[in-house]
Amino acid sequence: MRPRKVALLGATGSIGRQAIEVIDRSPDLELCALMSGTQAIDGLAVARDVRHVQVGGKAAPLLEASDPDVVLNAIVGFAGVEATLWALEHGVTLALANKESLVAAGDLAVSAHRRGKGLLLPVDSEHSALFQCLEGREPETVRSLVLTASGGPFRGRTRSELEHVTVPEALAHPTWSMGRKITVDSATLANKGLELIEAHWLFDIPYDRIEVVVHPTSVVHSLVRFRDGALLAHMGTPDMRVPISFALAYPERPSVPAAPLDLAGGLDLHFEAVDDDAFPLLGLARDAGERGGTFPCAYNAANEIAVAAFLDGAIGFTEIADTVAAVLDETDGAPARDLADLVAADDAARRAAARGMQPA
Ligand code: NAD
Numbered sequence: 001m002r003p004r005k006v007a008l009l010g011a012t013g014s015i016g017r018q019a020i021e022v023i024d025r026s027p028d029l030e031l032c033a034l035m036s037g038t039q040a041i042d043g044l045a046v047a048r049d050v051r052h053v054q055v056g057g058k059a060a061p062l063l064e065a066s067d068p069d070v071v072l073n074a075i076v077g078f079a080g081v082e083a084t085l086w087a088l089e090h091g092v093t094l095a096l097a098n099k100e101s102l103v104a105a106g107d108l109a110v111s112a113h114r115r116g117k118g119l120l121l122p123v124d125s126e127h128s129a130l131f132q133c134l135e136g137r138e139p140e141t142v143r144s145l146v147l148t149a150s151g152g153p154f155r156g157r158t159r160s161e162l163e164h165v166t167v168p169e170a171l172a173h174p175t176w177s178m179g180r181k182i183t184v185d186s187a188t189l190a191n192k193g194l195e196l197i198e199a200h201w202l203f204d205i206p207y208d209r210i211e212v213v214v215h216p217t218s219v220v221h222s223l224v225r226f227r228d229g230a231l232l233a234h235m236g237t238p239d240m241r242v243p244i245s246f247a248l249a250y251p252e253r254p255s256v257p258a259a260p261l262d263l264a265g266g267l268d269l270h271f272e273a274v275d276d277d278a279f280p281l282l283g284l285a286r287d288a289g290e291r292g293g294t295f296p297c298a299y300n301a302a303n304e305i306a307v308a309a310f311l312d313g314a315i316g317f318t319e320i321a322d323t324v325a326a327v328l329d330e331t332d333g334a335p336a337r338d339l340a341d342l343v344a345a346d347d348a349a350r351r352a353a354a355r356g357m358q359p360a
């Protein structure tokens, strides 16, 4: 059999680089296209003889020209929406790391997926875990999904203690090494908020049946509760090459050189509740998800703008949540009929967030 052709979008990022490692090791996978936002990728492409390469711009022409078997969308932020919709509409297998696209475009993505009838395979570790625990189960046997959260670097702090935390402190994630935006999202728990909405769309489960629990060691990647009281958990050392490989090679499950989990050495399987007062962005996401329409799109857009401002030193850590809450308050959340509507909603929320952050 010829190798599976992978179009890798977001090739220079944290997921992108780990995906290249996975693909380089596998004779069954071959890169057919590489894309980044602004960083040069010629070196990556030449070394692997990849002809379709693009920095910035629209993903569709690159995808049309390179004719992939799998699109790995590892772009960060709303910029990934176009590629997600393209793959779903065309029935090309989508390995999805870019959670923001499913959060913002949920309804449109589900419709495109129904029309295209391709595979949608999550790369996010929690969702890869849930996908694996759910495989082959009857939906009526599932009571709830349980997303685990590490709690980030500020677990245990109160809201007032979070007011003066610095950018380097927010970027020091205890268990995962990732891009800057998702690392800040993990510190505010917006990442878990985005993942909650992502899980709703991926697994077609109402929000009141998706739980979130803090699990500081990130050994249990998520769990499914069944109606007979049994729980299935997915465990392993935190290593994104595992879910990346799972999605790219599905259903083959080839070997990955991840460190084995040391069971006899003593596993820390501690779980605790989320502190909703200190980390309001999770509750705001649940609320936005339940309201539906473009509320999740506005949540995501406001968060992207606020996180960028925090990283630039323009606002404090707790102002990220304040900004998102204020934008959601002034948004009408009208559903998007198409991508143009969605882009307009995203843009309006970005402008509202920027206005709200201007010094008085
Ligand atoms: P990153 O910042 O390290 O990399 C982002 C990549 O996207 C870069 O290659 C950048 O050039 C590219 N990019 C940015 N804007 C673009 C545009 N307009 N067009 C094309 N490419 C563009 O981010 P990351 O940590 O690799 O995360 C990527 C995505 O995967 C995010 O949605 C994140 O939430 C998700 N994710 C990441 C991890 C992780 O461990 N890093 C885990 C789960 C999910």
Ligand code: MG
Pocket: 124, 125, 126, 195
């Ligand atoms: Mg995750």
